Amino acid sequence: MTKITKAAAIGGGVIGGGWIARLALNGIDVAVFDPHPEAKRKVDEVMANARHAYRRMALKGLPEEGTVTYAASIADAVKNAQFIQESVPERLDLKLKTLAEIEAGAPSDALICSSTSGFKATDMAADMMHPERFLVGHPFNPVYLLPINEIVPGEKTGKEFTQRACDFYASIGMKCVVINKEIDAFVGNRLLEAAWREALWLVKDGVCTVEELDDIMRYGFGLRWAQMGMFQTYRIAGGEAGMRHFMAQFGPALQWPWTKLMDVPEFNEDLVELIAEQSDAQSGQWSIRELERIRDENLIGIMEALAKAEKGKGWGAGELHNAYVKQLGRASKPKLSAAAAKAKATKPRKSARKG
């Protein structure tokens, strides 16, 4: 595969901004299209966080940062792109329209991927001329640090294309899990949605506050899920008798009325206020920017801890972290001489928004 050096990001919100950061920090030039008047400021803020995080974790150096430029149209953003990541808001009509514009303007061999967290690739590709080169590559926030990427090909996505997309994502430090059966929301968000609904009930019914619920996670099973998932954890809980024993023991609980999930809590102003107020009480002392920095430091700390596991081979996200840091280091440019650095500083590569 030709090395990808030019990418386009369509949409520069929380997710799009995270993609831009991951791409640029891997040395890839990114052309951005986002009609929001403050798009550049927002992307710059994500970039600042991401740069801080990468400098903190890249003990062996970093590649020279790719440029981030702002295009006046989708056509302009994608015209030279080898890889295009669509991250516009979650409305199917908007996704369809955006993909049509991307396809019309992009080189015929460009990879076209969507960040959607819910729609099926098959539905999104319904109007595409070449659905074989489109799939869902669904990341989790913060995109520049969390490695997971749910790859969901549509019915017409080409196998060779899926492989190319996975290879590219892996080359920028991601862990791809290919979901071969299309369902809305895929796997990660189904689990999150299930837990989220139950959480809303627990808070709405006054069983606990958002802070108490968060504490039960982060002093409890969250520490387990950072390193082993649900099934591997339960395998251990089954003890010597293993998974069959665990299932037999836990199974009957499925019949108990232990969740309210069959029912949807009414989403009204009262519920929003209740949760927003409790969230202010829990986290109001930190700005979002501070919370992001704390989160990123912790994510890196956890990945570095897991990187030391198994005698330095690493475990789970830690094993991948070892490989990623090493790769970033290999791609790092030798330090410029003082004179060369000064010359470079006078020619900023980052252009302002064109439009």
Next chain:
Amino acid sequence: MTKITKAAAIGGGVIGGGWIARLALNGIDVAVFDPHPEAKRKVDEVMANARHAYRRMALKGLPEEGTVTYAASIADAVKNAQFIQESVPERLDLKLKTLAEIEAGAPSDALICSSTSGFKATDMAADMMHPERFLVGHPFNPVYLLPINEIVPGEKTGKEFTQRACDFYASIGMKCVVINKEIDAFVGNRLLEAAWREALWLVKDGVCTVEELDDIMRYGFGLRWAQMGMFQTYRIAGGEAGMRHFMAQFGPALQWPWTKLMDVPEFNEDLVELIAEQSDAQSGQWSIRELERIRDENLIGIMEALAKAEKGKGWGAGELHNAYVKQLGRASKPKLSAAAAKAKATKPRKSARKG
């Protein structure tokens, strides 16, 4: 409060064994009752893991280990106990019978707590003479490492007693969250149950394997939940507009048919086999003992990473970890002279099962 130096553990399975380890490693003598013929061997194995973990994390030393003795009856186990933790299998009739025996044999001022992960304290205390000194203290596996403890008082539990129980649990390194509204399964297991049901559907329907699902957790949102829970994480996702914006954006998804949770997957031999086989493929290369050691190392690594956060003050479980390690160190006994150590070695304090 009088310092607790003598405890009883009724039930020595995965959870009971974890309690015994946490108590003994904090220097508390534990009398165990468990009618299982291999109870002692099983507890010894949990103790070996826990001892290994504590030596690894207790950089400032450990208290002298409490004794673990095996009693022939509940009455015998509890007769001198200041604190009693019940961890028998999850059957209400068995819990009621066990609590009656505990109450009949225990000193009148002993703390009586249950590890139940589902029953309400009020229901469990229905036949007790003194329900005011009983509550649920629900831990998560591995009990000797995970700090969380869901404290669920019953309708008749005394406020002063709840405070005493929390103080004691905190003194052995735990984070107590008091749940003041009783519901079956409390908070943690409601969330786990919701995610578990959805996970069973995803595997049963062939959307993913258990390994793929676990990877999506441990390379994805599991890394977030180890340090911030669900609400604090989503507060950040809302960006500058905060929690209200996030709720407004995410809210409508509650109406979408994104989970199958309204429905219970049929629990049959086929489902057990499917999951057990995939679990073997994922983890069969490690014994349960090896997986436990890997898990424990990772848990300590993650807590140590979080302990370094916020300029060494620590964050979440890491802040507690700092305090716990310090406290264990303060309680550590000065090293014995070689002669004293030898003399002590000839008088093993651990007696075998009496019965």
